[in-house]
Amino acid sequence: MVIVMNIDASEKQISEITNLLTSLGLGYHISRGEEKIVIGVIGDKRKLDGKAIEMMEGVEKVIPIVDPYKLASRIFKPEPTIVKVGDIEIGGKNIVIMAGPCAVESREQLFESxxxxxxxxxxxxxxxxxxxxxxxxxxxxxxxxxxxxxSEARELTGLKIVTEVMDVHSVEKVAEYADVLQIGARNMQNFSLLKAVGRMNKPVLLKRGLAATLEEWLSAAEYILNEGNKDVILCERGIRTFETYTRNTLDLSAVPAIKKLSHLPIIVDPSHGTGRWHLVPSMAKAAVAAGADGLIIEVHPDPKNALSDGPQSLTPDNFESLVKELKIIAEAVGRELA
Amino acid sequence: MVIVMNIDASEKQISEITNLLTSLGLGYHISRGEEKIVIGVIGDKRKLDGKAIEMMEGVEKVIPIVDPYKLASRIFKPEPTIVKVGDIEIGGKNIVIMAGPCAVESREQLFESxxxxxxxxxxxxxxxxxxxxxxxxxxxxxxxxxxxxxSEARELTGLKIVTEVMDVHSVEKVAEYADVLQIGARNMQNFSLLKAVGRMNKPVLLKRGLAATLEEWLSAAEYILNEGNKDVILCERGIRTFETYTRNTLDLSAVPAIKKLSHLPIIVDPSHGTGRWHLVPSMAKAAVAAGADGLIIEVHPDPKNALSDGPQSLTPDNFESLVKELKIIAEAVGRELA
Amino acid sequence: MVIVMNIDASEKQISEITNLLTSLGLGYHISRGEEKIVIGVIGDKRKLDGKAIEMMEGVEKVIPIVDPYKLASRIFKPEPTIVKVGDIEIGGKNIVIMAGPCAVESREQLFESxxxxxxxxxxxxxxxxxxxxxxxxxxxxxxxxxxxxxSEARELTGLKIVTEVMDVHSVEKVAEYADVLQIGARNMQNFSLLKAVGRMNKPVLLKRGLAATLEEWLSAAEYILNEGNKDVILCERGIRTFETYTRNTLDLSAVPAIKKLSHLPIIVDPSHGTGRWHLVPSMAKAAVAAGADGLIIEVHPDPKNALSDGPQSLTPDNFESLVKELKIIAEAVGRELA
Amino acid sequence: MVIVMNIDASEKQISEITNLLTSLGLGYHISRGEEKIVIGVIGDKRKLDGKAIEMMEGVEKVIPIVDPYKLASRIFKPEPTIVKVGDIEIGGKNIVIMAGPCAVESREQLFESxxxxxxxxxxxxxxxxxxxxxxxxxxxxxxxxxxxxxSEARELTGLKIVTEVMDVHSVEKVAEYADVLQIGARNMQNFSLLKAVGRMNKPVLLKRGLAATLEEWLSAAEYILNEGNKDVILCERGIRTFETYTRNTLDLSAVPAIKKLSHLPIIVDPSHGTGRWHLVPSMAKAAVAAGADGLIIEVHPDPKNALSDGPQSLTPDNFESLVKELKIIAEAVGRELA
Structure with a gap:
C-alpha cells in the first residue's frame, strides 16, 4: 500500500500516520518529492483493514498494490488449471464446444438440438x-x-450437461443433474451462491458480470476456490457499454488478459456477447484466435420460434459450418478441436 | 411492436410476416417509405413472445413500443405511492433520512452511531x-x-431499521428484525430473491444495479410488485462509468425520470454514489433539490476505523451539519424535513 | 512514480531499474513486501518521460503519483478563480445564468429568445x-x-454573448463578436483549437468531453492556461453511459470534485446533460445545490419548431418559472442570483 | 419515423399531430393498441427536421427508422469498397499491415523501424x-x-505512409507527404476537419471515437464521402469502458457489424485498443479471424525508450513473429497476407 500526501502536509499529519503504522506493527518509508509525499507501507496490509487512511488529514489518496485475490492468481499457481469433466479437458490443448438452446422448452426441441x-x-x-x-x-x-x-439428452447423446443455477435453494438439485454448474452474469456477485457452489464437488462455469472488472471477476472466482472447489471455468460474455447495435460489447482482450493474470481456463459466449446471430461466427473464430479454451454457443432447431433469445441463436446448419471453420482456426493457433 | 424491413424486401418476405401475424390473431399496417418498409403490429404483443422476427428474411430490426413493466408504471397508477413504515411516510411531503454505519461492527459502534x-x-x-x-x-x-x-438499537432510539438481505435463505430471518428489507445493487437482478421479498409483508428498498437501465430497474421492481408486495422504495446509488475519481457516477437525473415513469418513491445514496465523504454533502443537497424522497447516508462514529467503507462515511458532526442544510433545501423545493 | 514488481523478480531485474534511475539522476527506495516489491522513485519524473518501465522484465505496473496538470490545480493556486466578463463575475457569490436557443436560426427567433x-x-x-x-x-x-x-442581440438587450468556435480557422472571427468562446464537448481534445483559444484575450467555456475523465478535462484546460489565457470556465454537460432514457448522464458529482481538484469555476448544462426538457428544471436546481457557479440552459420561443435540439429546450415561460425557483435554491446554499 | 403516444392521449392531441403532418405533405397511419397509440409517418422525413414532436402534448417518444448516413451504407452501395493506394488494395482479399512507431522521434529511430x-x-x-x-x-x-x-523513409523502403492530421490548417501540408491521412479518435467528430479531408484527393483512415457508436462513426465517414472523397478506411481502436486493466476495450464485433452496415473497409489497431504490448499479438490474430481488412500496429526499435506509447509497442522481433502467425490465420479465413 502506498499513501500519497500533499506536499504541504504538516509534520504532525505525517507522524499521525506513521504512528498508526508503527502501532500496528507495520514498517514504512517516506519519499518527499517536489509535489507529493509518498509513504510506502511494509508488512501485512490486512492489519490496515478498516483503517480509512484516506480520511486522515493531509492524505490525498491510498493506492493498493496487492491484488484482492490469491488462489485465482497466476503468481500463486503458475501452471494452467485443466478442469476435467469425465474424459473432457477444459484448458488443455483441445478447444471445447458447448452448444444448445438458450432455454429448455420441450423434450422434442431439446433432443433435436x-x-x-x-x-x-x-x-x-x-x-x-x-x-x-x-x-x-x-x-x-x-x-x-x-x-x-x-439428463435424458445426456443419455441419448453422451454430451456433458452445463446449466444455470440461480439461487442457493436449488444448488443441490441442479448438481444432481448437471455436469457443470453455470453462474450467470447477473449472479456473478451473488456471494451466497458463489459460496454454495464452492462447497459442491462439481465444476463451475462463472460468467463475467455485465459491468465487472477483471479484478472483480477473479475475486468472484476466489469465493468459489476459497470454499475448496478448484474447478472454475471463466466465461467472457460481453460487458455493457454505450454501444446499442450489439446487445453487449464482447471483450475478447479479456482472454489474453485472464491468461496472464490467472491460471483458470476461459471460454467465450459470442451469442450473448453480441445478441445477433449473424455476428456469432466471426466472433467465435476471433475468440479461438485470441486464445480461448472453448466456446458456448446458442443453437436452436427453429430460432424463429425460440421462447428465449432466438435472435442470437444459430440454426443447426449454421452451427455445423461454423465448427468446421473453427477447426481450421484452432489448428492455425496450435490448438485442436476434436 | 414495429417491424422495420429493408426497402428491397420481397413481397414473399413481407407476406411471410403478415401471415404469421394473422395466424396469431394480430392485426398490422404496412407503411412503404422511400428507404424502409415499416409494419406496425396491432393487438396483444405477448402472442409474439418467442417469435424471433428479427431472424426472418428481409427484417432489419424490431422495435418494442410497450414497456416491459406494468404495475410499476405511472400510466398504470398515476398517483404517487407512499410507503408507510409505522408513522413514517416515504414518498410524501417529508424527506426521509436513513443513516448509520455501512456495517454493524459492535454493539458500542452501532449504539453510538x-x-x-x-x-x-x-x-x-x-x-x-x-x-x-x-x-x-x-x-x-x-x-x-x-x-x-x-433490533436493540431500535428499542434504544425509536429509529426504524433498514438492513440488507443477501439470499433467499435468510429473507425470513432478516424480516424478523428489520422494518425495511434492502436489496443491494449486486442483487438487483437476483430474481429468486426479488420473488422471495415480494412474498413478504415488509417494505423493500431496491437499489439500482451497477449497470442497470431505468427500464431494468423498474422491471426488477415489477418482480416484487407482481408477487403482491406493493411497498417498494427505489434507491439510486450510482452507476458504473469510465470515471475513476468517484467510486460510481451518481445519476441524479434518475430522480425526475423515475418520477415521470413510475409512481414509486425514490431515495438517493450519495455515500456509495461517490465513494468519497467530502462529496457527500453536496450530492445530498443536490438529490433533495432534484426531487428525491429521501437519503441514505453512511455515518460512522470513527470513520478512520470502520471495518467497511470508511472513506465514504461522515462523522456524526458532519452529518448533523448536513441535516441542518438539508432542511433549508427541502423547504426551498416545497418539501419538509421533520 | 511507484514501480511495482513481482515478488519473484530477480536481483538483476531490480538492478537494471535502479541503474536506469541512477543514470538519470533520480533517487529511489525499495520496499520488499510479502507479495510485491515496490520501488518509489524520487526526483523530477519528467526525466522518465518516454522510458517504458512497464516493459522492463519483472515489472508489473507503474503507478503515477503526480497529476498531469499543474496550472489548473488547486494545489498550485488555492484561491478560486473568478472570471470577469464586463461587470459579471463567474465563480464568485453570484450564480450566472446563460440561456438561449441551441442554434441561431433567424433574427426574429434570436431576438425573441x-x-x-x-x-x-x-x-x-x-x-x-x-x-x-x-x-x-x-x-x-x-x-x-x-x-x-x-452581436445585434447584445446591443438590444445588454446580455453578454457565449457561442461555440469549431475550428482554428474561425477563432479570430468568433472572438470579434463573442464575449466568451465556447469549446464544445466533441472538441475537448482538439488540441490545436485549445492552443488557439489559449492565445486569445477572451474567456473560454470548456465543455467536458462525452467520455472524458476529470483528469483529462483539467488537462485540456491546462492547454489553454499554458498558452497564457487564465480565464477558463468549465462546463459539465453529461457523459456517455449505457443508459438510453437520457441523452447523456449528467455527472453532478463533477461539481464538488472539480471544486476540490481545481480553482476554476464550473457551470452545468442540464439541457444537453439530459436531452429532455422535462428533466431540465430538476437538474438545474440540483446543480445549484451541488455548488455550481452557473447554468447554461436552452430556451427557444417555439421549441417544437427549433432547427436543432428542440426536445431539450424550455419555453420562455418554463424558463422564467425556473429562474424564480433557482433564486430560492441559490439562497439556500448561501449564493445569490441577481 | 414512428410517433408513440400514451393510450390516454386526447383526440385533440392526436389531431394536432396529424394536422402538422398533413400541412407538411406527409402521410400517416394510426394504430391504436391496448397501451399505446402509434402513428407511422410516411414520406420524406427531412420535412420534419426541427419539428420537436417529442414536445407536443401526449407524445411519449419519437423513434427514427431511417439511418442518418446514406453514402456510407451497404444498402446504398452493396459491393465492398476497395481503397487503392498505389498497388496496394485495402478491402480486397489481401490483409494490409501498417506498422511503425507511435511518434516520429528521429531519423535514426524512424529508419530503423x-x-x-x-x-x-x-x-x-x-x-x-x-x-x-x-x-x-x-x-x-x-x-x-x-x-x-x-517521406525519406518511403524512398528508402518503398512503404506507403499513413500519418495523422490534427487540424484544418495542416491538411494540405500533411497531404503533400502522406499516402493516407489519418483522423485520430479524438477528432472523429471534428467536423471542420472531416470536411477538409473530404475535399482532398487522398484516402482517409478514420479512427473510431473513444465513445462513438457505430452510427456516429458511419455518420462521420458520411461527412468525408459527402465532400466527394470516396476513399475512407475505418479503424477500430477500442472504446472507453469501466475496465481499467486495458487502456481501452477493443470492440472486435465492430468488424462484422461494419461489414454488414457499410461497404467501407475496416482495419483494427490492437496497440491503442489494449495499451499493453503483451495483449497485441492475440488481439491482432483475433481481428483477422473476425474479418478485418488490415491491422495498424505500433513497432518501436527500442520500446523502453519510446517518447510516446512505449508500453503498447512491439519490438521488431515480436512483430516479425506475429506477421508469420497472421499469415496462417489469414489463410484459415480465406484471406491472404502477401
Missing part, C-alpha cells in the same frame, strides 16, 4: 431449466422438469 | 449485518448477531 | 452560429451571419 | 509527426520535420 450439436462436434449440451429474465412476464423455464430432460 | 444520527434528525438506522464484499477475505458481517444489535 | 431570457433574469445569451452536428445533412448553422445577429 | 517492419512484411509505415497528447507537457511531435523523415 442435442442431436444436432452432437453431430456437428459439440462436447457439451447447454440449456437453461431456470431462466433469469428481465421481466417477470417472460418465460421463466421448466425448472426440475427441464433438468430431467437435460 | 444510532444515538448520533437520531440526535441529528434521522428517521431510520441503516447498517449491514450481512455484507456483500468483493473479496472473500474482507469482513463479511456479524450476521444474526448483527440483526439483534439493530 | 434574447428578450425573453433577459426578462427572466439571464446574464448571457447562448446560441450557436457554427453547429457541430452528427449528420452532414443536419442544419450546420448560419455562420458569420449568425455571429452578427448575436 | 521502417526497415524492420518492411523486412517483416508490412505494407505501410505509420508514425505521428503531429501528436495529440492528453497533457501539454508531453512530446508534441516533430511536425513538418517529421513529415519529411516519413
Amino acid at each position: 442435442a442431436m444436432a450439436v452432437k453431430r456437428a462436434g459439440a462436447h457439451f449440451l447447454r440449456g437453461g431449466a431456470y431462466k433469469p429474465r428481465t421481466s417477470p412476464y417472460s418465460f421463466q423455464g421448466l425448472e426440475e422438469e427441464g433438468l430431467k430432460m437435460l | 444510532a444515538m448520533a444520527v437520531k440526535r441529528a434528525g434521522a428517521h431510520f438506522l441503516r447498517g449491514g449485518a450481512y455484507k456483500p464484499r468483493t473479496s472473500p477475505y474482507s469482513f463479511q458481517g456479524l450476521e444474526e448477531e448483527g440483526l439483534k444489535m439493530l | 434574447a428578450m425573453a431570457v433577459k426578462r427572466a433574469g439571464a446574464h448571457f445569451l447562448r446560441g450557436g452560429a457554427y453547429k457541430p452536428r452528427t449528420s452532414p445533412y443536419s442544419f450546420q448553422g448560419l455562420e458569420e451571419e449568425g455571429l452578427k445577429m448575436l | 521502417a526497415m524492420a517492419v518492411k523486412r517483416a512484411g508490412a505494407h505501410f509505415l505509420r508514425g505521428g509527426a503531429y501528436k495529440p497528447r492528453t497533457s501539454p507537457y508531453s512530446f508534441q511531435g516533430l511536425e513538418e520535420e517529421g513529415l519529411k523523415m516519413l
Whole structure:
C-alpha cells in the first residue's frame, strides 16, 4: 500500500500516520518529492483493514498494490488449471464446444438440438431449466422438469450437461443433474451462491458480470476456490457499454488478459456477447484466435420460434459450418478441436 | 411492436410476416417509405413472445413500443405511492433520512452511531449485518448477531431499521428484525430473491444495479410488485462509468425520470454514489433539490476505523451539519424535513 | 512514480531499474513486501518521460503519483478563480445564468429568445452560429451571419454573448463578436483549437468531453492556461453511459470534485446533460445545490419548431418559472442570483 | 419515423399531430393498441427536421427508422469498397499491415523501424509527426520535420505512409507527404476537419471515437464521402469502458457489424485498443479471424525508450513473429497476407 500526501502536509499529519503504522506493527518509508509525499507501507496490509487512511488529514489518496485475490492468481499457481469433466479437458490443448438452446422448452426441441450439436462436434449440451429474465412476464423455464430432460439428452447423446443455477435453494438439485454448474452474469456477485457452489464437488462455469472488472471477476472466482472447489471455468460474455447495435460489447482482450493474470481456463459466449446471430461466427473464430479454451454457443432447431433469445441463436446448419471453420482456426493457433 | 424491413424486401418476405401475424390473431399496417418498409403490429404483443422476427428474411430490426413493466408504471397508477413504515411516510411531503454505519461492527459502534444520527434528525438506522464484499477475505458481517444489535438499537432510539438481505435463505430471518428489507445493487437482478421479498409483508428498498437501465430497474421492481408486495422504495446509488475519481457516477437525473415513469418513491445514496465523504454533502443537497424522497447516508462514529467503507462515511458532526442544510433545501423545493 | 514488481523478480531485474534511475539522476527506495516489491522513485519524473518501465522484465505496473496538470490545480493556486466578463463575475457569490436557443436560426427567433431570457433574469445569451452536428445533412448553422445577429442581440438587450468556435480557422472571427468562446464537448481534445483559444484575450467555456475523465478535462484546460489565457470556465454537460432514457448522464458529482481538484469555476448544462426538457428544471436546481457557479440552459420561443435540439429546450415561460425557483435554491446554499 | 403516444392521449392531441403532418405533405397511419397509440409517418422525413414532436402534448417518444448516413451504407452501395493506394488494395482479399512507431522521434529511430517492419512484411509505415497528447507537457511531435523523415523513409523502403492530421490548417501540408491521412479518435467528430479531408484527393483512415457508436462513426465517414472523397478506411481502436486493466476495450464485433452496415473497409489497431504490448499479438490474430481488412500496429526499435506509447509497442522481433502467425490465420479465413 502506498499513501500519497500533499506536499504541504504538516509534520504532525505525517507522524499521525506513521504512528498508526508503527502501532500496528507495520514498517514504512517516506519519499518527499517536489509535489507529493509518498509513504510506502511494509508488512501485512490486512492489519490496515478498516483503517480509512484516506480520511486522515493531509492524505490525498491510498493506492493498493496487492491484488484482492490469491488462489485465482497466476503468481500463486503458475501452471494452467485443466478442469476435467469425465474424459473432457477444459484448458488443455483441445478447444471445447458447448452448444444448445438458450432455454429448455420441450423434450422434442431439446433432443433435436442435442442431436444436432452432437453431430456437428459439440462436447457439451447447454440449456437453461431456470431462466433469469428481465421481466417477470417472460418465460421463466421448466425448472426440475427441464433438468430431467437435460439428463435424458445426456443419455441419448453422451454430451456433458452445463446449466444455470440461480439461487442457493436449488444448488443441490441442479448438481444432481448437471455436469457443470453455470453462474450467470447477473449472479456473478451473488456471494451466497458463489459460496454454495464452492462447497459442491462439481465444476463451475462463472460468467463475467455485465459491468465487472477483471479484478472483480477473479475475486468472484476466489469465493468459489476459497470454499475448496478448484474447478472454475471463466466465461467472457460481453460487458455493457454505450454501444446499442450489439446487445453487449464482447471483450475478447479479456482472454489474453485472464491468461496472464490467472491460471483458470476461459471460454467465450459470442451469442450473448453480441445478441445477433449473424455476428456469432466471426466472433467465435476471433475468440479461438485470441486464445480461448472453448466456446458456448446458442443453437436452436427453429430460432424463429425460440421462447428465449432466438435472435442470437444459430440454426443447426449454421452451427455445423461454423465448427468446421473453427477447426481450421484452432489448428492455425496450435490448438485442436476434436 | 414495429417491424422495420429493408426497402428491397420481397413481397414473399413481407407476406411471410403478415401471415404469421394473422395466424396469431394480430392485426398490422404496412407503411412503404422511400428507404424502409415499416409494419406496425396491432393487438396483444405477448402472442409474439418467442417469435424471433428479427431472424426472418428481409427484417432489419424490431422495435418494442410497450414497456416491459406494468404495475410499476405511472400510466398504470398515476398517483404517487407512499410507503408507510409505522408513522413514517416515504414518498410524501417529508424527506426521509436513513443513516448509520455501512456495517454493524459492535454493539458500542452501532449504539453510538444510532444515538448520533437520531440526535441529528434521522428517521431510520441503516447498517449491514450481512455484507456483500468483493473479496472473500474482507469482513463479511456479524450476521444474526448483527440483526439483534439493530433490533436493540431500535428499542434504544425509536429509529426504524433498514438492513440488507443477501439470499433467499435468510429473507425470513432478516424480516424478523428489520422494518425495511434492502436489496443491494449486486442483487438487483437476483430474481429468486426479488420473488422471495415480494412474498413478504415488509417494505423493500431496491437499489439500482451497477449497470442497470431505468427500464431494468423498474422491471426488477415489477418482480416484487407482481408477487403482491406493493411497498417498494427505489434507491439510486450510482452507476458504473469510465470515471475513476468517484467510486460510481451518481445519476441524479434518475430522480425526475423515475418520477415521470413510475409512481414509486425514490431515495438517493450519495455515500456509495461517490465513494468519497467530502462529496457527500453536496450530492445530498443536490438529490433533495432534484426531487428525491429521501437519503441514505453512511455515518460512522470513527470513520478512520470502520471495518467497511470508511472513506465514504461522515462523522456524526458532519452529518448533523448536513441535516441542518438539508432542511433549508427541502423547504426551498416545497418539501419538509421533520 | 511507484514501480511495482513481482515478488519473484530477480536481483538483476531490480538492478537494471535502479541503474536506469541512477543514470538519470533520480533517487529511489525499495520496499520488499510479502507479495510485491515496490520501488518509489524520487526526483523530477519528467526525466522518465518516454522510458517504458512497464516493459522492463519483472515489472508489473507503474503507478503515477503526480497529476498531469499543474496550472489548473488547486494545489498550485488555492484561491478560486473568478472570471470577469464586463461587470459579471463567474465563480464568485453570484450564480450566472446563460440561456438561449441551441442554434441561431433567424433574427426574429434570436431576438425573441434574447428578450425573453433577459426578462427572466439571464446574464448571457447562448446560441450557436457554427453547429457541430452528427449528420452532414443536419442544419450546420448560419455562420458569420449568425455571429452578427448575436452581436445585434447584445446591443438590444445588454446580455453578454457565449457561442461555440469549431475550428482554428474561425477563432479570430468568433472572438470579434463573442464575449466568451465556447469549446464544445466533441472538441475537448482538439488540441490545436485549445492552443488557439489559449492565445486569445477572451474567456473560454470548456465543455467536458462525452467520455472524458476529470483528469483529462483539467488537462485540456491546462492547454489553454499554458498558452497564457487564465480565464477558463468549465462546463459539465453529461457523459456517455449505457443508459438510453437520457441523452447523456449528467455527472453532478463533477461539481464538488472539480471544486476540490481545481480553482476554476464550473457551470452545468442540464439541457444537453439530459436531452429532455422535462428533466431540465430538476437538474438545474440540483446543480445549484451541488455548488455550481452557473447554468447554461436552452430556451427557444417555439421549441417544437427549433432547427436543432428542440426536445431539450424550455419555453420562455418554463424558463422564467425556473429562474424564480433557482433564486430560492441559490439562497439556500448561501449564493445569490441577481 | 414512428410517433408513440400514451393510450390516454386526447383526440385533440392526436389531431394536432396529424394536422402538422398533413400541412407538411406527409402521410400517416394510426394504430391504436391496448397501451399505446402509434402513428407511422410516411414520406420524406427531412420535412420534419426541427419539428420537436417529442414536445407536443401526449407524445411519449419519437423513434427514427431511417439511418442518418446514406453514402456510407451497404444498402446504398452493396459491393465492398476497395481503397487503392498505389498497388496496394485495402478491402480486397489481401490483409494490409501498417506498422511503425507511435511518434516520429528521429531519423535514426524512424529508419530503423521502417526497415524492420518492411523486412517483416508490412505494407505501410505509420508514425505521428503531429501528436495529440492528453497533457501539454508531453512530446508534441516533430511536425513538418517529421513529415519529411516519413517521406525519406518511403524512398528508402518503398512503404506507403499513413500519418495523422490534427487540424484544418495542416491538411494540405500533411497531404503533400502522406499516402493516407489519418483522423485520430479524438477528432472523429471534428467536423471542420472531416470536411477538409473530404475535399482532398487522398484516402482517409478514420479512427473510431473513444465513445462513438457505430452510427456516429458511419455518420462521420458520411461527412468525408459527402465532400466527394470516396476513399475512407475505418479503424477500430477500442472504446472507453469501466475496465481499467486495458487502456481501452477493443470492440472486435465492430468488424462484422461494419461489414454488414457499410461497404467501407475496416482495419483494427490492437496497440491503442489494449495499451499493453503483451495483449497485441492475440488481439491482432483475433481481428483477422473476425474479418478485418488490415491491422495498424505500433513497432518501436527500442520500446523502453519510446517518447510516446512505449508500453503498447512491439519490438521488431515480436512483430516479425506475429506477421508469420497472421499469415496462417489469414489463410484459415480465406484471406491472404502477401
